[in-house]
Amino acid sequence: xxxxxxxxxxxxxxxxxxxxxxxxxxxxxxxxxxxxxxxxxxxxxxxxxxxxxxxxxxxxxxxxxxxxxxxxxxxxxxxxxxxxxxxxxxxxxxxxxxxxxxxxxxxxxxxxxxxxxxxxxxxxxxxxxxxxxxxxxxxxxxxxxxxxxxxxxxxxxxxxxxxxxxxxxxxxxxxxxx
Numbered sequence: 001x002x003x004x005x006x007x008x009x010x011x012x013x014x015x016x017x018x019x020x021x022x023x024x025x026x027x028x029x030x031x032x033x034x035x036x037x038x039x040x041x042x043x044x045x046x047x048x049x050x051x052x053x054x055x056x057x058x059x060x061x062x063x064x065x066x067x068x069x070x071x072x073x074x075x076x077x078x079x080x081x082x083x084x085x086x087x088x089x090x091x092x093x094x095x096x097x098x099x100x101x102x103x104x105x106x107x108x109x110x111x112x113x114x115x116x117x118x119x120x121x122x123x124x125x126x127x128x129x130x131x132x133x134x135x136x137x138x139x140x141x142x143x144x145x146x147x148x149x150x151x152x153x154x155x156x157x158x159x160x161x162x163x164x165x166x167x168x169x170x171x172x173x174x175x176x177x178x
Contacts, residue, residue, distance in 0.1 A: 002048040002059045004040040024082055028061065028068060030089030031096075036061060042082060054135045055098060056090040067130070069098060090130040097164060098133055099123040102171060106142035110174035115146040120170045124152070124163060132160040139172060149173035 004026065007018065015025055023039040038061045048057060049070065056069045068087040075082055088096070101123050108117055124137055137158075139150055153167035 001065070002040060002044060002057070004038040004059060004061045006062045007037040007039050010037050019083070024085060026085045026087055028059075028066065028087045028089060030091055031094055032091075033089055045085070046082070055100060055133055056130060059087070069130075071099075092131060093129055095127060095129055097125055097127050100126050100134055101136050103136040103138050104141045104172055105138050106140050108141045108144040108174055110144050110146040110148065113146050114177050115174040116177050117141065117144070118173045118175050120173060121165075124171065125165055126158075126161050127164050128161040132158075134158060134161065141172060144172070144174045146174050146176050 005023075007014065007025070018025060018039050022042055024042040024045050026038045026040055026045075028036040028038055040059075056067050059066050059068050067090045069090050070085060071088045072086040073082060074084040090096075102119065102121060104117060104119065108115070111117070126133075137155065139155060141150070144150070149170045150172040151167060152163050152165050152169050152171060155163070155171070
């Protein structure tokens with residue numbers, strides 16, 4: 001489990017000191033909850049996020065255990081180093097927006113016809129409760145040929161999950177290789 005500390009001071013000077021010591025600055029918030037200004041060891045945070053098996057993962061801050069979801073993060077434009085992360089508490093029974101990863105299943109026919117599988121949206125925005133949240137959205141791409149695309153409206157409906165993006169937005173497509 002990822003363990004963090006509470007940041008008492010939120011000023012620029014204090015944030016720079018935390019980053020210099022190897023900490024990642026984080027804000028933890030939720031509906032009806034007080035915001036928590038926290039800091040996690042950067043390497044521990046990256047390790048726990050990469051090894052998670054669902055969208056939500058547990059963290060421990062100030063002795064409290066919270067189940068959180070990454071809502072947004074900020075990376076340095078040149079180095080790619082994480083600077084800041086926003087974590088939302090996953091509360092049971094509360095309808096919220098989540099970003100769910102898309103997983104292409106199968107081998108498209110278009111690969112044999114010199115095509116490339118283009119993933120236009122690696123994550124889809126959905127509105128649901130944490131109990132009904134799928135870990136990934138699996139899309140079968142076996143029948144995709146060059147020039148074909150999978151739109152959001154083509155994805156099978158998932159019970160108690162609503163896609164918030166427009167139905168005509170492309171998720172996956174087969175494009176012709178140059």
